[in-house]
Amino acid sequence: MVKKVFKYIGLTLLGVILILSFTNPNLKSFKEFLGNNNNVSRESNYLIFSIYKETIPTTQHSWGSHIYYLGVALNFYKIDEKTNYERSTDEIN
DSSP states (O other): OHHHHHHHHHHHHHHHHHHHHHTOOOHHHHHHHHTSOSSEEEEEEOSSOEEEEEEEOOSSSSSOEEEEEEEETTEEEEEEEEEHHHHHHHHHO
């Protein structure tokens, strides 16, 4: 009985991981999500999700701020936004 329960739990987890890995969005989907923005890159690519970065230029600096997004299950979620000033003070501390 216990073996069957573990078997079903394992198969369920395997199914969830497979579904998430097949629905991990690619860079083309991210560019479409932002409207074909050329200032984007994939920072990290994992089995079930990816982290993307949008770079926004400013008038003072060539690259002013970055917005990070989490891509999972064909969706994108904003997770972080920092300017160059905030980045430089974070790196000093």
